[in-house]
Amino acid sequence: MDLTGAIWRKSTRSGTSGGNCVEVADNLPGVVGVRDSKDPAGPALAFGPDAWRAFVGLAKQS
Secondary structure, eight states, X not given: OOOTTOOOEEOTTSOSSSSSOEEEEOOSXXXXXXEETTOTTSOEEEEOXXXXXXXXXXXXHO
């Protein structure tokens, strides 16, 4: 997936101490990007919007 033009935002669940942080880009049509904020040039995962909504819904139940 091409994540060029992604606008990354840090998860509201991420701490402020720079530890375990996740960034999400949901501004691109048809794809949601997820990456480690400590390694922004590193690999990113790409999900379809339906798969991402399902993941977030299940994560909120935990």
